[in-house]
Amino acid sequence: MKAIIITKPGGPEVLQLADRPIPEYAQNEVLVKVKAAGINRPDVSQRKGHYPPPAWASPDIPGLEIAGVIEAVGSEISNWKIGDSVCALVSGGGYAEYCNVPEGQCLPIPGKLSFIEAASLPETFFTVWNNVFDRGKLRPGESLLVHGGSSGIGVAAIQMAGAMGATVYVTAGSDNKCRFCENLGASRAVNYKTEDFEGALHQLTEGNGIDVILDMIGGDYTPKNIRSLANDGRLILINTMNGKDVAIDLSLVMRKRLSITGSTLRNRDAAFKSDIARNLEKFIWPYLVSGEIKPVVYGVFPASEAAEAHSLMESSEHIGKIILDFGAF
Numbered sequence: 001m002k003a004i005i006i007t008k009p010g011g012p013e014v015l016q017l018a019d020r021p022i023p024e025y026a027q028n029e030v031l032v033k034v035k036a037a038g039i040n041r042p043d044v045s046q047r048k049g050h051y052p053p054p055a056w057a058s059p060d061i062p063g064l065e066i067a068g069v070i071e072a073v074g075s076e077i078s079n080w081k082i083g084d085s086v087c088a089l090v091s092g093g094g095y096a097e098y099c100n101v102p103e104g105q106c107l108p109i110p111g112k113l114s115f116i117e118a119a120s121l122p123e124t125f126f127t128v129w130n131n132v133f134d135r136g137k138l139r140p141g142e143s144l145l146v147h148g149g150s151s152g153i154g155v156a157a158i159q160m161a162g163a164m165g166a167t168v169y170v171t172a173g174s175d176n177k178c179r180f181c182e183n184l185g186a187s188r189a190v191n192y193k194t195e196d197f198e199g200a201l202h203q204l205t206e207g208n209g210i211d212v213i214l215d216m217i218g219g220d221y222t223p224k225n226i227r228s229l230a231n232d233g234r235l236i237l238i239n240t241m242n243g244k245d246v247a248i249d250l251s252l253v254m255r256k257r258l259s260i261t262g263s264t265l266r267n268r269d270a271a272f273k274s275d276i277a278r279n280l281e282k283f284i285w286p287y288l289v290s291g292e293i294k295p296v297v298y299g300v301f302p303a304s305e306a307a308e309a310h311s312l313m314e315s316s317e318h319i320g321k322i323i324l325d326f327g328a329f
């Protein structure tokens with residue numbers, strides 16, 4: 001099969017098209033003929049050599065999410081059959097013509113979405129569900145602040161939290177991105193380059209603070225996040241793009257009864273990911289079928305142009321998701 005591999009740690013140019021054997025699939029796995037694969041910021045970190053894949057994943061084929069058609073099924077599979085169209089969360093190996101997936105990590109393609117649109121969903125929707133709803137316990141009527149509102153994670157979080165009855169605030173790096181996030185359902189987007197988000201949120205919540213903050217920035221944002229949380233607020237970290245070492249006022253954690261948590265999805269086992277998949281199918285997929293939640297696809301590249309697609313992601317120009325099209329293979 002054709003695959004995009006990381007030839008060595010480095011810039012986008014280290015992504016190269018290569019021939020690889022079609023992966024083996026276990027008794028509890030399906031083999032998917034990939035039509036489209038989503039790109040995520042963790043793929044960029046892996047390409048640079050900063051985010052090694054877990055032992056059970058492909059060592060050099062990146063890619064955490066796919067959509068395609070089931071080509072073969074393991075002997076224990078009863079929920080899927082050959083010919084089913086699915087999208088799926090994988091631990092690596094997604095930038096390839098074929099990918100093996102634990103059956104529980106597959107989801108039906110919602111409604112009439114295309115393979116390209118469906119490939120934009122798994123990584124961000126699993127991550128947001130796990131962090132905002134499972135760990136953050138966001139409830140209807142509460143408020144959520146999402147940093148990086150125009151990211152793939154951000155556009156999923158705005159829509160999922162909105163559909164579940166929360167008020168969503170975001171930060172983003174341009175007025176254009178802010179307007180996009182507001183059109184997608186954010187009550188207010190703060191351009192962090194021209195406005196102090198802490199002051200803006202203080203005003204917007206009339207000093208009451210935010211119930212849940214989903215943060216991928218860390219670093220200098222952390223003391224501001226702590227000050228911006230409401231009593232019993234929850235800060236959830238999914239990355240530390242501005243740095244991992246911070247000083248915070250721990251007395252605020254006590255006085256406001258705050259919870260600080262975080263997680264990484266990729267290294268969790270198939271049972272854990274399957275549980276998230278079933279919750280998504282039950283609680284979020286109906287909104288995708290009805291069109292209340294929409295995929296946000298910014299750019300589509302032929303798979304052979306994976307390097308260009310990574311360059312676009314690193315420019316941070318995009319809003320939403322960037323997808324590789326494997327339809328030509």
Ligand SMILES: NC(=O)c1ccc[n+]([C@@H]2O[C@H](COP(=O)([O-])OP(=O)(O)OC[C@H]3O[C@@H](n4cnc5c(N)ncnc54)[C@H](OP(=O)(O)O)[C@@H]3O)[C@@H](O)[C@H]2O)c1
Binds near residue numbers: 263
């Ligand atoms: N823990 C997990 O399980 C997990 C899973 C998936 C993703 N993640 C993390 O979630 C984040 C979003 O992922 P994604 O795939 O949605 O990314 P993405 O679409 O590339 O979006 C990242 C956005 O963050 C903003 N940003 C703010 N400060 C930044 C900085 N210092 N460096 C780079 N970008 C910065 C940029 O927009 P502005 O113009 O607004 O600055 C950029 O477009 C990433 O950090 C990723 O590693 C974590």
